[in-house]
Amino acid sequence: MKITIVGTGYVGLVTGACLAEMGNHVLCLDLDASKIRTLQSGDIPIHEPGLLEYVQRNAAAGRLQFTTEVEQAVAHGTLQFIAVGTPPDEDGSADLKHVLAAARSIGRLMADYKVVINKSTVPVGTADKVQQAIDAELAARGVKLPFAVVSNPEFLKEGAAVADFLRPDRVVIGADDERATLLMRSLYAPFVRNRDRIFVMDVRSAELTKYAANAMLATRISFMNELSRLAERVGADIELVRQGVGADPRIGLHFLYAGAGYGGSCFPKDVKALAKSLTAAGVPSRILDAVEAVNESQKHVLAEKVVARMGEDLSGKVFALWGLAFKPNTDDMREAPSRTVIAELARRGARVQAYDPVARDEAAKAMAGQERLSFADSASAALAGADALVIVTEWREFRTPDFAELERALKHKLVFDGRNLYDPKAMAAFGLEYHCIGRPSAAPQTST
Numbered sequence: 204m205k206i207t208i209v210g211t212g213y214v215g216l217v218t219g220a221c222l223a224e225m226g227n228h229v230l231c232l233d234l235d236a237s238k239i240r241t242l243q244s245g246d247i248p249i250h251e252p253g254l255l256e257y258v259q260r261n262a263a264a265g266r267l268q269f270t271t272e273v274e275q276a277v278a279h280g281t282l283q284f285i286a287v288g289t290p291p292d293e294d295g296s297a298d299l300k301h302v303l304a305a306a307r308s309i310g311r312l313m314a315d316y317k318v319v320i321n322k323s324t325v326p327v328g329t330a331d332k333v334q335q336a337i338d339a340e341l342a343a344r345g346v347k348l349p350f351a352v353v354s355n356p357e358f359l360k361e362g363a364a365v366a367d368f369l370r371p372d373r374v375v376i377g378a379d380d381e382r383a384t385l386l387m388r389s390l391y392a393p394f395v396r397n398r399d400r401i402f403v404m405d406v407r408s409a410e411l412t413k414y415a416a417n418a419m420l421a422t423r424i425s426f427m428n429e430l431s432r433l434a435e436r437v438g439a440d441i442e443l444v445r446q447g448v449g450a451d452p453r454i455g456l457h458f459l460y461a462g463a464g465y466g467g468s469c470f471p472k473d474v475k476a477l478a479k480s481l482t483a484a485g486v487p488s489r490i491l492d493a494v495e496a497v498n499e500s501q502k503h504v505l506a507e508k509v510v511a512r513m514g515e516d517l518s519g520k521v522f523a524l525w526g527l528a529f530k531p532n533t534d535d536m537r538e539a540p541s542r543t544v545i546a547e548l549a550r551r552g553a554r555v556q557a558y559d560p561v562a563r564d565e566a567a568k569a570m571a572g573q574e575r576l577s578f579a580d581s582a583s584a585a586l587a588g589a590d591a592l593v594i595v596t597e598w599r600e601f602r603t604p605d606f607a608e609l610e611r612a613l614k615h616k617l618v619f620d621g622r623n624l625y626d627p628k629a630m631a632a633f634g635l636e637y638h639c640i641g642r643p644s645a646a647p648q649t650s651t
């Protein structure tokens with residue numbers, strides 16, 4: 204099939220590459236000329252495991268192309284995916300300006316039947332607005348052309364996006380139009396060959412399903428983070444609690460880790476947007492307001508632990524910081540908890556030497572002007588001259604560090620771990636003072 208993807212970011216690029224992999228002819232549009240230049244030169248502008256190979260293979264086969272030309276993009280695909288950003292508006296609701304701009308371009312330039320597919324995460328009612336925007340453009344042109352608007356929210360996870368797209372646990376298609384539904388089913392059939400996981404539903408239910416999924420996951424995390432504070436006060440271990448709770452199949456073990464707060468391009472904005480939708484519909488948003496408030500305070504928990512141990516004034520102190528991206532296997536810095544931690548430590552006069560396996564460039568952009576932040580080339584190099592280590596993102600390479608080196612390198616033998624990577628008893632045995640989340644902290648066996 205001929206497919207256009209409008210918006211070649213994390214979602215658009217993965218969608219385009221994976222659809223091309225199945226033999227479709229895909230044209231990816233973006234208004235960001237530098238992104239398109241990078242893609243046309245055979246590279247990719249983001250870090251996503253496995254993606255480069257898919258992009259290069261399909262580009263070489265002529266099935267995946269990139270453009271900044273809106274006219275060419277609208278002409279190309281019978282299926283027009285909208286995968287542009289939907290950032291929070293000033294009041295927290297989803298800002299639809301990019302989605303509607305894409306819709307208007309399609310209405311202004313289309314010359315034959317189109318299926319316009321909302322892949323961006325958008326509130327209930329957006330498909331109607333897209334329909335109206337296209338109708339208005341067609342009316343202004345004085346033409347009548349057939350088209351359908353479909354909701355097809357995306358559930359991929361950054362860091363595992365290619366695998367998720369190729370083997371989705373579900374494909375949600377919200378469509379009221381039979382021809383469009385058939386086209387969507389054919390498009391996704393290769394991805395669900397072993398077991399049908401396509402859920403066809405009305406457009407509004409599809410739109411709500413995406414927000415409901417993200418809000419549920421965020422709720423689990425905030426719930427565990429709140430319990431981790433109780434565990435610390437009463438001398439329980441949240442890790443043991445997690446395993447005991449998660450063993451119940453009605454609950455399950457996923458997304459129950461206490462930590463330094465959730466971040467990323469989706470949970471924070473989607474929780475806010477769903478909360479706004481609830482209040483706008485006259486339903487008090489009690490749960491989601493609490494989920495967000497708990498997360499905001501949790502992003503400060505690591506800095507609070509540092510202050511509780513080392514005092515309010517951190518001037519002259521140097522912190523090694525491991526992990527900048529909002530989660531492992533991505534370079535995405537949007538709403539990353541590391542930003543809050545670094546801002547707090549810097550505000551109190553400390554210097555931070557940060558290391559991340561891939562997010563250095565994005566972090567430098569996101570925290571441009573933060574003079575107290577510098578970047579190291581390795582986890583070891585970040586330790587040079589540091590008083591203490593703060594761990595914010597659980598990259599695999601941090602899971603078994605050289606503990607003897609940590610003990611030697613850190614002036615105060617202090618580790619603040621926002622991801623509970625280590626066994627507190629083992630840390631004490633290595634001569635390290637270990638502060639983690641929702642578990643008793645451990646003092647070194649040898650005094651320093």
Ligand SMILES: NC(=O)c1ccc[n+]([C@@H]2O[C@H](COP(=O)([O-])OP(=O)(O)OC[C@H]3O[C@@H](n4cnc5c(N)ncnc54)[C@H](O)[C@@H]3O)[C@@H](O)[C@H]2O)c1
Pocket residue numbers: 209210211212213214215232233234235238286287288289301304305322323324325357358359360361468469
């Ligand atoms: N990132 C994720 O993990 C993820 C997962 C599921 C759903 N989503 C949703 O998918 C949508 C896209 O997210 P993303 O992370 O890929 O965003 P992104 O910011 O990485 O990419 C969006 C791209 O759209 C481009 N763009 C904006 N307006 C345009 C226009 N009119 N024409 C062409 N290009 C335009 C931007 O330049 C940018 O490159 C959002 O609604 C998001 O909530 C994201």
